Amino acid sequence: MSPxxxxxxxxxxxxxxxxxxxxxxxxxxxxxxxxxxxxRGLHCPVCKxxxxxxxxxxxxxxxxxxxxxxVSMDPEARARQAKEKWELPALDVGYGxxxxxxxxxGLYLSEGIKEEEPDLFSEPGLFxxxxxxxxxxxxxxxxPFGRPDLEQLLDALDFIDQHDYPPRxxxxxxxxx
Numbered sequence: 001m002s003p004x005x006x007x008x009x010x011x012x013x014x015x016x017x018x019x020x021x022x023x024x025x026x027x028x029x030x031x032x033x034x035x036x037x038x039x040r041g042l043h044c045p046v047c048k049x050x051x052x053x054x055x056x057x058x059x060x061x062x063x064x065x066x067x068x069x070x071v072s073m074d075p076e077a078r079a080r081q082a083k084e085k086w087e088l089p090a091l092d093v094g095y096g097x098x099x100x101x102x103x104x105x106g107l108y109l110s111e112g113i114k115e116e117e118p119d120l121f122s123e124p125g126l127f128x129x130x131x132x133x134x135x136x137x138x139x140x141x142x143x144p145f146g147r148p149d150l151e152q153l154l155d156a157l158d159f160i161d162q163h164d165y166p167p168r169x170x171x172x173x174x175x176x177x
Contacts, residue, residue, distance in 0.1 A: 003106025003125070003138050006167035010129045011104035015071055015094040018083045023069060023094050030131055031065025032161065038097070038107055038125040041074040042082045043116045046144040047124070051088055053150050058090040064157045066128075073097045073121050097122060108142045136167045 004010060013025040013036065028034040037054060039047040051070050061068050071094040072079060079095030082088070099120065102109060108123035126148050128137040139148050159165060 003140050004104075004135050005172070006135050006137065006170040008135055008170075009133055010127065010135045011101070013071070013101065013105075015101075016076065016096055017069075018076070018080050018093045018095065023092065025129065026133065028067055028129075028131075030067040032157070033066045033128040033130060033136060035061065035066050035068045036125075036127045036129065037068065037070045038102070038105065038122055038127075039070055039072050040110075040123060040144055041072045041118060041121050042078040042085075043112075043114070043118065043121075044144055047072075048082075048086045050124075050147060050150070051082070051086055051091060051093075055086075055088040055091040057150055057154065060154055061157075064154065064161070066157065068092065069094055071095070071097050073099075073102065073118065106138070106140055108140065134167075138169075 010025060015023050017023050025034065039051060041047065054068060054070060058068055069092045074082065074095050076095050079093050083093045099109065102122040105125060105127070107125045110121055110123055112119050112121070124141045124144060124147050126139045127135060130136050141147055
């Protein structure tokens with residue numbers, strides 16, 4: 001399944017957080033965006049560094065009206081380990097993303113090839129969703145590397161706000177044929 005296009009309604013997302021709370025995209029009310037960072041899981045050292053950077057920048061994103069959450073297909077125990085071992089006190093960490101949910105977001109799925117990897121997990125993705133539930137930005141990766149630079153994205157958010165920059169990539173596939 002292909003990722004949702006900008007200006008389309010974002011797929012539903014309802015997951016559990018390591019705090020014991022439920023997190024529903026439909027319940028979010030950010031000033032600017034909800035940023036959903038899908039990560040591969042506890043087994044991924046690249047995800048560790050990426051989420052640690054995001055954790056460090058949570059307040060900077062919040063200052064720009066962006067709420068953040070990191071989500072994986074890991075079960076609760078592995079998500080709790082990631083939150084603790086990776087030292088992510090400021091970051092909401094969700095778990096239990098289903099295969100169906102991952103596909104609706106257009107995420108690539110991989111089968112484990114090493115003993116420490118789950119049998120099936122999603123590859124990374126990062127999405128910005130407007131308060132009205134429409135997608136503004138999406139980036140999907142088929143590998144653990146090559147993700148959007150989180151510090152550069154902060155600068156982009158400033159530009160978006162200052163110039164009322166519209167979503168891009170919204171043209172339907174038939175429009176470019």
